Amino acid sequence: MGQxxxxxxxxxxxxxxxxxxALVRNYLGGLGFAARMLFDEVGPKTDPLEPxxxxxxxxxxxxxxxxxxxxxxxxxxxxxxxxxxxxxYCGGFFGPMLKYAGYDALVIQGRSEKPVYLWIxxxxxxxxxxxxxxxxxxxxxxxxxxxxxxxxGIEVLSIGRAGENLVRFACIVNDFMxxxxxxxxxxxxxxxxxKAIAARGTGGVRVSNEEExxxxxxxxxxxxxxEARLGGLKDYGxxxxxxxxxxxxxxxxxxxxxxxxxxxxxxxxxxxVENYFMKNRACFGCPIRxxxxxxxxxxxxxxxxxxxxxxxxxxxxxxxxxxxxxxxxEANMLCDLHGMDTMSAGVVISWLMxxxxxxxxxxxxxxxxxxxxxxxxxxxxxxxxIANREGIGNLLAEGVYRxxxxxxRGSMKYCMHxxxxxxxxxxxxxxxxxxxxxxxxxRGSCHMRSLVVIDQGYAFQKIAAQRYGEDxxxxxxxxYGEKYKALAVKDCEDVYxxxxxxxxxxxxxxxxxxxWIEDFAAAAAAATGIREFGDVREMYRIAxxxxxxxxxxxxxxxLGPKDDTLPDRILKEPIxxxxxxxxxxxxxxxxxxxxxxxxxxxxxxxxxxxxxxxLVDVADELERLGRI
Numbered sequence: 001m002g003q004x005x006x007x008x009x010x011x012x013x014x015x016x017x018x019x020x021x022a023l024v025r026n027y028l029g030g031l032g033f034a035a036r037m038l039f040d041e042v043g044p045k046t047d048p049l050e051p052x053x054x055x056x057x058x059x060x061x062x063x064x065x066x067x068x069x070x071x072x073x074x075x076x077x078x079x080x081x082x083x084x085x086x087x088x089y090c091g092g093f094f095g096p097m098l099k100y101a102g103y104d105a106l107v108i109q110g111r112s113e114k115p116v117y118l119w120i121x122x123x124x125x126x127x128x129x130x131x132x133x134x135x136x137x138x139x140x141x142x143x144x145x146x147x148x149x150x151x152x153g154i155e156v157l158s159i160g161r162a163g164e165n166l167v168r169f170a171c172i173v174n175d176f177m178x179x180x181x182x183x184x185x186x187x188x189x190x191x192x193x194x195k196a197i198a199a200r201g202t203g204g205v206r207v208s209n210e211e212e213x214x215x216x217x218x219x220x221x222x223x224x225x226x227e228a229r230l231g232g233l234k235d236y237g238x239x240x241x242x243x244x245x246x247x248x249x250x251x252x253x254x255x256x257x258x259x260x261x262x263x264x265x266x267x268x269x270x271x272x273v274e275n276y277f278m279k280n281r282a283c284f285g286c287p288i289r290x291x292x293x294x295x296x297x298x299x300x301x302x303x304x305x306x307x308x309x310x311x312x313x314x315x316x317x318x319x320x321x322x323x324x325x326x327x328x329x330e331a332n333m334l335c336d337l338h339g340m341d342t343m344s345a346g347v348v349i350s351w352l353m354x355x356x357x358x359x360x361x362x363x364x365x366x367x368x369x370x371x372x373x374x375x376x377x378x379x380x381x382x383x384x385x386i387a388n389r390e391g392i393g394n395l396l397a398e399g400v401y402r403x404x405x406x407x408x409r410g411s412m413k414y415c416m417h418x419x420x421x422x423x424x425x426x427x428x429x430x431x432x433x434x435x436x437x438x439x440x441x442x443r444g445s446c447h448m449r450s451l452v453v454i455d456q457g458y459a460f461q462k463i464a465a466q467r468y469g470e471d472x473x474x475x476x477x478x479x480y481g482e483k484y485k486a487l488a489v490k491d492c493e494d495v496y497x498x499x500x501x502x503x504x505x506x507x508x509x510x511x512x513x514x515x516w517i518e519d520f521a522a523a524a525a526a527a528t529g530i531r532e533f534g535d536v537r538e539m540y541r542i543a544x545x546x547x548x549x550x551x552x553x554x555x556x557x558x559l560g561p562k563d564d565t566l567p568d569r570i571l572k573e574p575i576x577x578x579x580x581x582x583x584x585x586x587x588x589x590x591x592x593x594x595x596x597x598x599x600x601x602x603x604x605x606x607x608x609x610x611x612x613x614x615l616v617d618v619a620d621e622l623e624r625l626g627r628i
Contacts, residue, residue, distance in 0.1 A: 001205070005103045005125065007118060009192055010051055010110030014125045019104050025530065026614065028542055029060035031087065031500040033105055034076035035549045038085075039618065041107075044556045044625070048080035048184075049166060049191040051111035057098070057197075058105040060503035061527045064096030064205045064284070066217040068224045069505035071096060071284030079183040080191075081168040081344070081399045082420040084554045085442045086183035091283035091505065092174040094155040100201025108194065117145065117158075117196040122203065130195040134164065137337040138173040145198045157197045160339030162387040163190035167397040169344035169422070173336060177291075177306040178283070181341045183421065183443055184399075208529025216523055220508075220515065224287050227514050232270065233507060237292040240270040242310040249456055249479065250579030251430030254318040255373055256350040257416050257423065257569055260430045261578030264323035268313050276325070278304065288507055296326045305333035308342065314425035315346025320353060320379050327376030331383050338387035347422035348400045349382050352392070354414045355407070367391040416567050418445035419559070428566065428585040429575050431456055432478075433485040435585035436594060439564045440489070442550040448506060450493035455479045463513075467491070482586050486593035494543035495520075501546065545613040547598075552605060552618045555627050561603025564591060604628070 007014040027036050034056045046052045057075045064070060073095025079086030098106060101122050108118075115130040133141050141158040155175060162170035163186035170186030171179045180186070189195075207213040224230060232241035246252045247265050254262040266272065273294070281291040292307040308316070308328060316322060316331045335342045355361045356371035363370060367385070369378040369392075385393025395403050400422050404415040416423040421444025428435020433452035438445045454460040454467075458477045465473055468487060476484035495517045499509055502520055509515045517539050525534030532538045554563075565571075566587060574582045595602060599609040605628050610619035622628045 001099055001102050001104045003103050004105045004107060005120070006107045006109065007125070007127070008110045009108065009112040009116065009127065009194060012112075012127055014127070016103075024528070025532075026542065027546065028498065028501040028524065028533070029104070030058045030063075030074050030503040031076070031497060032542065032546050033058045033501075034074060034087065035546050035553070037105075037107065038076050038078070039549055039553050042078055044558075046078060048078040048083065048086075048188060051109075051192070053078050053188055053191075055108040055185065055188055055192070056105060057108075059095050059099050060501055061524060062502045062504055064099040065207060065527065066214060067285065067504060067523060068217070068220045069283070069286045069288065069508045070503075071286060072503040072505055073098065074500060074503060075172065075180050075185055077183075077185050077188045079185070079421075079443065080166070080187045081184035082444045084419065084444075084557045084559055085550050086185055087443055088171070088180040088182045088185060089448075089500065089503070090172075090174050090178050090180045091286070092155070092178035093284045094157055094174045094199060095503070096205075096284045097155040097199045097201045099205055100203045101199055102201065102203055106197070108189075108192065111191065112193040115193045115195050117198060118194065119149075120197070120199040120201075122201060133195045135161070137161065138339050139176045139337055141196055142176060145196060149198070149200070151200060153200070155199050158195060158339070159186045159189050160337055160387065162338045162340040162397075163187055165387065165389045165397070166190055167340060167386060167389065168399045168402070169341040171339050171341045173339050177336050179336065179339075179341075182343065182446070184341070186339045207527045209526045213523070213526040216519075216526055220519070220523075221287055223514050224508060229510070230288050230507065230514070233288055233290040236270045236273065237307050237309075238290050238507075239308055239310040239313045240268060240273050243313060244269040245456075246430075248579070249430060250575070250581075251427055251434075251456075252318050253314060253423070253425050253427050255321050256319060256347075256354040256414060257427055257567075258354070259576055259578065260427055260580050262318035262321070265318050267323055267325060268317055268328070273307070273325070276307070281306075283505070286505065288505075290507065294329060296329050303329050303333065305329055306336065308332040311425045312342035312346070315343050315350075316379060319346055319350045319425060321373035322376045322379060323374065324376040327380055331380050334380070334383045334387070338383075340383070340387055343424055344399060344422040345383055345386060346425075347416055348386070348396045348403060349379055351400050351404070351411070351414055351416065352382070352396065355411050358414070360409045360411050361407070365392065413568070416569065418566055419443070419563055421445050423567070428570055428587075429583040430479065430580040432480060432482060432585065432590070433489050435566060435570060435587055436485055436489050436590040437493075439566050439587055439591065440594060442554055449496055450489050451496075451506070451510065452485070452488040452492050453510060454488060455481075455485065480580075480583055482589040485590050486597055489590075490594060490597045493547060494540055497543040497546045498539050501542070541613065545615060548605070548610060548613050548615055549618065551600075552610070552615065552622060555605055555622060556625060561591075561595075564603060
């Protein structure tokens with residue numbers, strides 16, 4: 001679209017600036033734009049909840065086009081949960097709407113004295129009072145804004161009570177149930193007294209080579225329809241197929257990662273949830289339709305809400321030893337309404353449950369709640385308390401790392417985090433490459449910036465051989481071996497940096513991949529008209545530039561190789577039972593290989609490496625600060 005919209009809430013001003021060609025050429029879009037802009041504009045001494053922090057919403061060249069799964073967009077900021085690089089992604093329809101209004105990116109700066117919301121109506125931009133919206137949940141806020149503007153087609157991003165109360169893992173919600181889930185950027189929005197962003201766009205997106213792009217997009221849709229792996233997502237959503245698969249391979253975090261087996265998880269599998277299904281829902285331009293609406297009759301009254309994703313099901317289910325699907329649905333729904341990350345909420349609750357089990361906290365410490373494993377009522381109550389920072393919820397709202405620091409009493413031993421972000425609901429002891437992925441992720445524990453599926457069993461050997469060579473077999477597919485895992489993790493990390501810059505959904509390039517970097521290169525060249533994007537080698541260069549820049553952002557904040565680690569439980573405590581019995585993660589072996597591939601000697605950035613990927617100015621700054 002060629003434009004960036006900048007809004008300064010403190011000065012109550014906005015302006016539009018042209019999108020620099022160099023930004024497009026060197027960083028592609030989405031994640032790449034945000035990485036470059038955040039590094040340049042938010043310094044290392046900036047507190048995440050101060051006015052000087054920015055929220056950078058960015059789309060990519062494929063957002064809002066005919067390309068399958070092109071409804072994604074992203075936001076980046078310094079994270080109030082981790083204090084370092086924060087990025088998170090969302091589906092739905094807001095991203096395309098922002099482009100149709102004429103903008104590739106939206107940058108929010110400063111802090112309003114009073115609650116406001118931002119109204120974008122094509123080239124008309126207003127900062128409006130939000131006094132009447134403050135205190136309402138995300139669904140109510142969305143309805144109220146649409147009523148004010150008399151248009152049910154308006155797209156709305158909003159925060160709930162969690163964001164207003166600066167819960168450190170508060171999220172931003174789009175259209176009731178699509179969430180910018182991780183890293184706590186809803187708290188950044190709350191700190192700026194920005195309740196919501198509403199957009200209406202009546203334009204369109206033009207591509208450079210229309211005939212070629214339409215051909216590629218049509219072929220892409222056909223490939224998505226034919227991919228058998230996506231059938232389960234179409235039929236059941238993301239959670240039930242993954243629950244069934246991960247039960248089978250022994251990678252289902254249970255009772256705060258004490259084990260990876262939860263027999264009652266069969267209640268959340270494909271056939272079990274068929275009885276709850278109401279209807280399908282899809283993001284913009286998506287033929288997969290993985291979102292489901294469920295109805296669950298329960299003692300709390302009939303609940304009708306979005307079916308939880310796998311991570312949410314596992315966070316509130318096995319990891320808290322809860323087998324009540326109604327309670328899981330209610331906890332997930334409350335997180336959406338209050339604007340709160342389901343993963344962090346479930347993990348911090350499971351940490352408190354283990355502290356209760358070990359006698360570190362008592363019922364009196366926990367507002368009279370009985371926090372024995374599996375107490376679904378107490379779990380749902382804690383979700384509400386966290387959002388409102390009420391009682392013990394005020395401690396949990398700080399995130400698991402800060403909560404353990406404040407509580408003390410040896411509770412840090414049971415704190416499941418990486419770089420201060422709660423563990424995602426995967427465990428490297430049952431899927432070795434995930435351990436490396438979580439340890440090196442720039443935003444903290446994360447399975448989505450690189451997710452290698454070929455080591456979940458030897459069935460993927462044909463794909464692995466095509467991608468990495470037959471000489472890597474069978475070791476690269478061994479779920480319990482470290483050999484070649486760094487190669488696969490680094491490759492996926494690079495490809496996903498391109499995916500997140502274009503922007504499209506993960507499910508179109510998982511394993512086996514429907515699309516890979518060759519397909520992304522062709523689509524990027526046809527969409528933008530930039531011939532160099534069609535060269536796969538150039539795509540990898542852009543990816544390495546983005547990955548090094550995110551690493552540089554964290555190095556500037558004081559992080560280093562020592563922070564590329566995992567909890568002792570995963571490194572030292574063998575799994576006690578199930579298919580993964582006896583397993584631990586030998587992280588150092590994989591890190592050594594990964595650092596060598598990244599050209600980071602012993603995990604350290606160097607001027608030579610930064611220069612090779614086109615980041616001379618970044619090397620200059622880190623050298624000036626004594627960071628390299």
